[in-house]
Amino acid sequence: MAGLRSALLLKHEVEKLLELGRGELDRLLEEDEGFPRGSQDHLGRIDRALGKEPHWRWDGGLVYSWAARSSRFSKRGAVLLDPALETRAVALGKWIGFQPTSQGPATDWETDLGVVRILHSTRRGAASAMAEELAEDTGAQSVTSVCALYGDIGISGPALVGADTAQPPLEYEVQWGMVTRLVGQPLPWWPSLLRRSDVISQWSPGAPITIAEIVPDEQEATLRQAASYWSVDSPARTALVDLANSLRNRRIDSLNSEIRIFGDHDAYPYGDPLLIAARHRTEGYPLPRTDDRDVLSAGWRTIASSRLFEAYEPLGIGMYCEPDLLPFGPPTEVSARGSTARRWGQRLAPCDPTALHAVLADEAQDVSFYTDPTTRIPVVRKGSARQGTWAFLAPLRLPDQAAQLRSVILDDTVWVKTDDDRIYPGPCTPDEHLWWGPGGGDRPTEAAWVIAQLLDDISTEVSLADNWRHAPKGLTKLLNRAHEHGTELSRAELEQAR
Incomplete structure (x- = not known):
């Protein structure tokens, strides 16, 4: 399982884990083809010259899992992988209760192997960290194994990562069905958005399903807070609330899908039953959306041009989630050292920063703010005029209606020179980039199709729909x-290439 925390063991550590004497591991490696393969350290030239021998290392989790399935070493392997568990009589386990832990909310179950703690968290390394914490706590010695959620579905139910308090660093994959068998009853499961202590602590065997609210995530909270700075009838407020509602609806849809997928899994041939322990409140959903794209676009333009500090974070969210509502193309950054960028930079007009400039500046310290007086795109220079970079949003169209395309310059991006001797960043669509040069996929077709459109009409609002189909093959080959x-x-x- 790719999400398992790796713990590499040296030869003497493997020998200690398996309680092997001198030379026994070498014989084991020769005799057992199923033993996990090790790897040698890479030695540098100096170490090789000094005659150093590379160390062998083994994935501890794989060795620990292998040992559990070996008749000779099963008592030294992963507790919840012992094949004897599959044939032993099932004893009814006992739910001990909810546990708030440093690794997330947990439930403890008493079994005839000891207490198994289930962490309702997908945090990487949580099982190992919890097992280590318990191993050091003299008052928690009854906990034998810790299982944490991986986040996906395994063969028998939600995928689990296990770690034992006897060997905390060694994580391994655990089957949901095996833990279900140990506790002797279906296990509760909470969807990710309801995997909170205030929800999980309400559960006990036989309790009704908890109905809980979805807590706004950071993005939604930011948008709703920012909306309070604009009047009720402002397009900016409408745009912010609309995106906040959209994000909430998406999360509700995702939660519904998650419940459906995991809830139906026990119908599969190897699925084991699970109890969906909580659902979300459905009253008032989906939240209302605004259909008027013109109002939304006007709102985001207001936010983009605002000098309010409170506009900065929501604009970054809007640019990521709704890029087509802003009157600019994608973020682009080019070196200020190139002759084309230097020439273009000479005609930029200094200006006071807007929220859009702040997003482009990101966390850079030495910045200057500009506007392209022709295309009106916002521009930020990071660093010096010769050694820094220009960050800007590409234009959606070029306003030079009476001109024609004279040439194209391939630098950090695609530049367009017109026959009236002006230079512009190549126009683009909000969620694309103008790539050129050899690369995977259909990389050069974006620029090829844009250039073909500009050859016909320099001021057209370019399209990149099905660019791989429309791009002239000759231009694509050239680029x-x-x-x-x-x-x-x-x-x-x-023209010749086209």
């Missing part, structure tokens, strides 16, 4: 070459 940065392709070359 798929490993051109040097700064290469300028004339209109004649572009």
Whole structure:
């Protein structure tokens, strides 16, 4: 299981785990083809010259799992992987109760192997960390094993990661059905958005399903807080509330899907029953949305141009979630050292920063703020004019209606030069980028299709729908070459390739 925490063991550590004498591990490696493979350390040139021998290391979790299934070493292996558990008589386990822990909410179950603690958390390494904490706590010695959720579905139910208090660093995969068999009754399961202490602590065997509210996540809370800074009838407030409602509805849809998938799993051939212990409150859902795209676009333009500090974080969320509602293309960053970028930068107009400038600046310290007076795109220079970078949002269209495309310059991005000697960043769509040069997939077709449209009409609002189908093959081939940065392709070359 890819999410298991790795613990690499040296030879003497494997010998200690399996209680092997001198030379026994070497014989075991020769005789048992199923023993987990080890790997050797990579030695540098100096270490090799000094004659050092590389150490062998083994994945401790794999060795621990192998031992559990070995007739000779089963008592030294993973507790919950012992094959004898599958044939032993089932004893009714006992629910001990809810436990708030440093690794998340947990429930404890008494079994004839000792107490098994189930962590209702998908935090990586949680099982190992909890087992180690319990091993050091003299008052918690009755806990034998800890299981944490992996987040996916295993063969018999929700996938589990196990760790034993006898060997805390060694995590291994545990079957839901095995734990169900140990406790002698179906286990409770909570969907991820309701996996909270205030919800899980309400459960006990035989209790009704808990109906709980979905707590707003950080993004939703940020948007709703920001909405309070605009008047009720402001398009900005409408846009912020609409996105907050959209995010909440998406999370509700995801929760419904999760409950359906995990709830239906016991119908599979190897599925074991589980109890869905909590559901969300459904009254008032889905939350209302705004259908008027013009109002939403106006709202995000207001937020983008705002100088309120409170506009910065929600704008970053909006640019990620609703990029097509802003009148600009994708974020682009180019080196200020290139001759094309330097020439373009000379005609930028300094300005006071807006929320959009703040998002582009990110956490950079030495920044200057500009606007392209022709395309109106926001621009931020990070660092010096010669050694820094230009960060900007690509235009959606070029306003030079009377001009024609003279050439294209391939640098950190695609630049367009018109026959009236102006230079612009290549226009794009909100959620695409203009790639060029050899690469995987259909990388050069974006730029090829944009250039083809600009050759016909320099001021068109470009489209990248089905670019891989529409891009002229000759232009795609031309842009798929490993051109040097700064290469300028004339209109004649572009037309000939097209």
